[in-house]
Amino acid sequence: MPKTIKKVGVLTSGGDSPGMNAAIRSVVRTCAYHNIECIGIYRGYQGMIEGDFKEMGPRSVNNIVNKGGTILKSARSTEFRTPEGRKKAHEHLLKAGIDALVVIGGDGTFTGGLIFNTEFNFPVMGIPGTIDNDIFGTSHTLGYDTALNTVVDVIDKIRDTASSHNRLFFVEVMGRDAGHIALNAGIGAGAEEILIPEEDLGLERLLESLQKSKASGKSSSIVVIAEGDKIGKNVFELKDYVEANLPEYDVRVSVLGHMQRGGSPSCFDRVLASRLGVKAVESLLEGKSNYMVGLQSDKVALTPLEQAIKGKTEIDRELLRVSDIMST
Amino acid sequence: MPKTIKKVGVLTSGGDSPGMNAAIRSVVRTCAYHNIECIGIYRGYQGMIEGDFKEMGPRSVNNIVNKGGTILKSARSTEFRTPEGRKKAHEHLLKAGIDALVVIGGDGTFTGGLIFNTEFNFPVMGIPGTIDNDIFGTSHTLGYDTALNTVVDVIDKIRDTASSHNRLFFVEVMGRDAGHIALNAGIGAGAEEILIPEEDLGLERLLESLQKSKASGKSSSIVVIAEGDKIGKNVFELKDYVEANLPEYDVRVSVLGHMQRGGSPSCFDRVLASRLGVKAVESLLEGKSNYMVGLQSDKVALTPLEQAIKGKTEIDRELLRVSDIMST
Amino acid sequence: MPKTIKKVGVLTSGGDSPGMNAAIRSVVRTCAYHNIECIGIYRGYQGMIEGDFKEMGPRSVNNIVNKGGTILKSARSTEFRTPEGRKKAHEHLLKAGIDALVVIGGDGTFTGGLIFNTEFNFPVMGIPGTIDNDIFGTSHTLGYDTALNTVVDVIDKIRDTASSHNRLFFVEVMGRDAGHIALNAGIGAGAEEILIPEEDLGLERLLESLQKSKASGKSSSIVVIAEGDKIGKNVFELKDYVEANLPEYDVRVSVLGHMQRGGSPSCFDRVLASRLGVKAVESLLEGKSNYMVGLQSDKVALTPLEQAIKGKTEIDRELLRVSDIMST
Amino acid sequence: MPKTIKKVGVLTSGGDSPGMNAAIRSVVRTCAYHNIECIGIYRGYQGMIEGDFKEMGPRSVNNIVNKGGTILKSARSTEFRTPEGRKKAHEHLLKAGIDALVVIGGDGTFTGGLIFNTEFNFPVMGIPGTIDNDIFGTSHTLGYDTALNTVVDVIDKIRDTASSHNRLFFVEVMGRDAGHIALNAGIGAGAEEILIPEEDLGLERLLESLQKSKASGKSSSIVVIAEGDKIGKNVFELKDYVEANLPEYDVRVSVLGHMQRGGSPSCFDRVLASRLGVKAVESLLEGKSNYMVGLQSDKVALTPLEQAIKGKTEIDRELLRVSDIMST
Structure with a gap:
């Protein structure tokens, strides 16, 4: 007892x-x-x-x-x-x-x-x-729900500037080995592409997707990347890779960091x-x-x-x- | 076919x-x-x-x-x-x-x-x-989820002033005949009492609850009231009723209104x-x-x-x- | 000394x-x-x-x-x-x-x-x-600056619903006998008309302004009214007055209240x-x-x-x- | 003419x-x-x-x-x-x-x-x-005013986690060659120390200040650093420098980036x-x-x-x- x-x-x-x-x-x-x-x-x-x-x-x-x-x-x-x-x-x-x-x-x-x-x-x-x-x-x-709102709120801000300058942004979000934040906040923020550890799209697919996006008339794009993503490159290397392969893109990187853990x-x-x-x-x-x-x-x-x-x-x-x- | x-x-x-x-x-x-x-x-x-x-x-x-x-x-x-x-x-x-x-x-x-x-x-x-x-x-x-966040965000602001002045606030929220917004946002905002159409607490219970709250050392309180509440009084009548019965309370009313429907x-x-x-x-x-x-x-x-x-x-x-x- | x-x-x-x-x-x-x-x-x-x-x-x-x-x-x-x-x-x-x-x-x-x-x-x-x-x-x-941001933020939300329904909103803001909040937040929120105690526009002018607004192709409008406004009617009487005189308008009222005093x-x-x-x-x-x-x-x-x-x-x-x- | x-x-x-x-x-x-x-x-x-x-x-x-x-x-x-x-x-x-x-x-x-x-x-x-x-x-x-609010809002979030873990955060903010954002947002966010291009505190002073802060019983600290700061080290080098000299500190870095340019x-x-x-x-x-x-x-x-x-x-x-x- x-x-x-x-x-x-x-x-x-x-x-x-x-x-x-x-x-x-x-x-x-x-x-x-x-x-x-x-x-x-x-x-x-x-x-x-x-x-x-x-x-x-x-x-x-x-x-x-x-x-x-x-x-x-x-x-x-x-x-x-x-x-x-x-x-x-x-x-x-x-x-x-x-x-x-x-x-x-x-x-x-x-x-x-x-x-x-x-x-x-x-x-x-x-x-x-x-x-x-x-x-x-x-x-x-x-x-988790709060962090999703924090992330989409920040990406909304980034989109203002992305869309004003017709730029591509890579936004790295938290999540340790899981892609939940990236996947949900990516959809919520209207990301062009979402890279998560659970699903290896491969670098080719990313390039294709960005090319298709350009062709479809989109002037700016956001790619959301989970910190635990296993695409084999960190977000800064990824930027270099994309710029090398798609010279029409001017890529900016934003690593959201610890702000995702705070807030009301x-x-x-x-x-x-x-x-x-x-x-x-x-x-x-x-x-x-x-x-x-x-x-x-x-x-x-x-x-x-x-x-x-x-x-x-x-x-x-x-x-x-x-x-x-x-x-x- | x-x-x-x-x-x-x-x-x-x-x-x-x-x-x-x-x-x-x-x-x-x-x-x-x-x-x-x-x-x-x-x-x-x-x-x-x-x-x-x-x-x-x-x-x-x-x-x-x-x-x-x-x-x-x-x-x-x-x-x-x-x-x-x-x-x-x-x-x-x-x-x-x-x-x-x-x-x-x-x-x-x-x-x-x-x-x-x-x-x-x-x-x-x-x-x-x-x-x-x-x-x-x-x-x-x-x-619905957005409205809940809007409501708790506003009640957080009201709480700042309620708590600075040791006051009681009645906050009326939307929801038509349903108490979902009131119930969830009330819990989220730390309301002392929540009045919803689905559950008639009765006026006596409200007075008791407010008295208990005072006795327990709380200096300020928020009561969240669904617009469809059927307690028999609108929020302004309720204020008068409570002030008549509990003169130690100085009640303020806030009707949140249409802002609850907007926002990102x-x-x-x-x-x-x-x-x-x-x-x-x-x-x-x-x-x-x-x-x-x-x-x-x-x-x-x-x-x-x-x-x-x-x-x-x-x-x-x-x-x-x-x-x-x-x-x- | x-x-x-x-x-x-x-x-x-x-x-x-x-x-x-x-x-x-x-x-x-x-x-x-x-x-x-x-x-x-x-x-x-x-x-x-x-x-x-x-x-x-x-x-x-x-x-x-x-x-x-x-x-x-x-x-x-x-x-x-x-x-x-x-x-x-x-x-x-x-x-x-x-x-x-x-x-x-x-x-x-x-x-x-x-x-x-x-x-x-x-x-x-x-x-x-x-x-x-x-x-x-x-x-x-x-x-004061914080309250202005709170007010425009709320009116932005109200505008979402005003503009979705082609409606006219009267929004009452704080300020005691002064029109500072109404005037600045009104400009900030893109109000059609702003009523403040320091300047008696008169009811005629309000009607004219609303008619002109309709004629100019605006589908929705916000009128910001200071609580200390001396137009001779409170915000609810004003709604009745406008609806009686301009039947094409469906007026909603929002009294922002104490939330204006709170917040970070x-x-x-x-x-x-x-x-x-x-x-x-x-x-x-x-x-x-x-x-x-x-x-x-x-x-x-x-x-x-x-x-x-x-x-x-x-x-x-x-x-x-x-x-x-x-x-x- | x-x-x-x-x-x-x-x-x-x-x-x-x-x-x-x-x-x-x-x-x-x-x-x-x-x-x-x-x-x-x-x-x-x-x-x-x-x-x-x-x-x-x-x-x-x-x-x-x-x-x-x-x-x-x-x-x-x-x-x-x-x-x-x-x-x-x-x-x-x-x-x-x-x-x-x-x-x-x-x-x-x-x-x-x-x-x-x-x-x-x-x-x-x-x-x-x-x-x-x-x-x-x-x-x-x-x-500028909007960016200040964005920055203090984000640092408020970072402070939640800094203060929960008794950590030191270095937050880099925009401003090109000017320290206006850093100085004002730093005061607004309650930063322990603010590094701006217009005023070279020197690295010694930073260490002293952090030591004093620890001694005074502060459990967490935020240092705000203007991107144009001329202290001779970028924010990541600064982290290494401080951790080498003040091993009692566990430093985290956050570079706020482009979000500062967006938002309502x-x-x-x-x-x-x-x-x-x-x-x-x-x-x-x-x-x-x-x-x-x-x-x-x-x-x-x-x-x-x-x-x-x-x-x-x-x-x-x-x-x-x-x-x-x-x-x-």
């Missing part, structure tokens, strides 16, 4: 994403709603090792639902990869009377949580927080964060552990952490075809 | 919504991709009656994916409600060689399309375009519009008619227009509970 | 405006830069009466330069209008060792500061914080706030009192508080002409 | 900037207001050489006041640098009956206009359109564009030539093109001091 949970610790770890604060708020208020205590753990697993804790009541999370970043801060912890580090962390949790953990982050965060659970039989629930949308078991990770979360991400936080805490109270709470077919659903880590999210291949048709 | 489609007409009708232009672009380019012609019909069914048509090629829809409103304009047509009106419209379509219609709009738009199909056996496909999300058969209508569509709405446009045209080419293309469990799916009109979308009751917990 | 200033109190009072937090930050950090102490006074003069103070160091104002509202909160104080109230306030200041005040707000705030100075010979400097831009002695008040300040307002805060504190240190720091011809300049209160800011009449030409 | 102007040509040239469309609109409508014709010249001087002209009436510029980029497109023209090219351009103007030119752009644009005037005694007025604010004779160039213009830029367009056309009608219209002490004022080109705009050194105090 599971121990009754009386005090939940919550942390954010790995790259931050918009919606993490809304998730923290949801965890804290769900705890308060059920009359259990909640402890904020600063700087992810590193703060757990150092006992960097703070009690959080419903008023501690006022006015953060709309803030980017994470008020609990995030950090990578090499020490948590050692048994000694985890032991220290466990001792700090015990001392603080924490019974269960909600960890918000991505693959690395969940892996840490899973090992911790295995070693100390400590209840852990995961909330997927990353802009990359590369977590199995959820159609959307926290921050979209309504979708705020609502999702609120739902996932409720489910994470209530699942712990029901005695569950080692699950990630996520979204499946618009419903909140649980996935074992192990699957969430090992599983591979696929891109929606229908979107590749839509992108192709849209660049007609 | 269905007649081969060679020329598709596209129109927007009813209240405009962000994403309509992206849907028009998608219909036009999908036609071009399949080497069929596309005709833009201005001002909805009224323009059909008047033969207000324009040929559209893939370059006619350059740089509109990110524009609010509809380049084809929209209008209400009383004439189209008469058999004579529809006859004129049919003649114009025949004369122009149009074989099939894609109609973008809400309930009224689909009803018009369905009657037209019944009378003239004319192929019609519907794309749900309305911010209200009140169409059966799709989890999201075009413009979110990435989600642009991608959705692109997907739905492709499916609408390709369904016509496959000989289908009288369907609405929509989104179900993240996949594009068809719903008979008749069902789309008659069916009732339900709010997600899980969200009512989430809202309740979040206002702890 | 003026007493050496060792501790400065800072407060915000009256309606909040974007940039107030940036000004608080500037006052706090300028104090720290000069090695003097700074005390935040909550809820304006009311908090001064109640001794609601908090020490502020340079780290107390981290990450607020971009936040709307005021972290020191604002309130109206009827008690401060009484000699007893002001006496209590003075005692609290003395007890806390505060030597001088920086008050951020509008007319009412400065009047309070001036009376307080007269009664207790207490050094006071004012920073103009209001979106209305109605303070003499500064070309820009804090928050524009770069201009943040820089202005930073400059004014430095000047306010350094002027106190130089022994000056009873001045407002403001912007004149792009330079920071001092105006006696008395003049700032009594003086009347004029609208730039060149802009009326520009507006007229732009609606050609 | 000057020839009466009956037909004005307008073009945009050089890098595009937000507000150019609003300026085009203003030129076109001011012409219509004075009952003279207006011709849009595409792709700057290159389009002039090729006779790429289009008549523009007041309705041709509907709904562009809020659009970034330039509907007339922009291009660099090497041919216009030759007497033959300019001769062709002149012939096209004569053939089209164009009497005078309004050229919108920066230094290069004005230089071209001045040479053209000298050779053909052709009336020319300039409107300063560039985000860099590096034109003598105007306190603000078109697009701020209210300020729209109003400024409207004012400058009126003045440019009316000055031509008064027989003036070879001036740039600009803003001086909030008033529209003329500066001889020759001075506008040769003069040097200085940064406001008060702002350097403000920046220094703000990073306390």
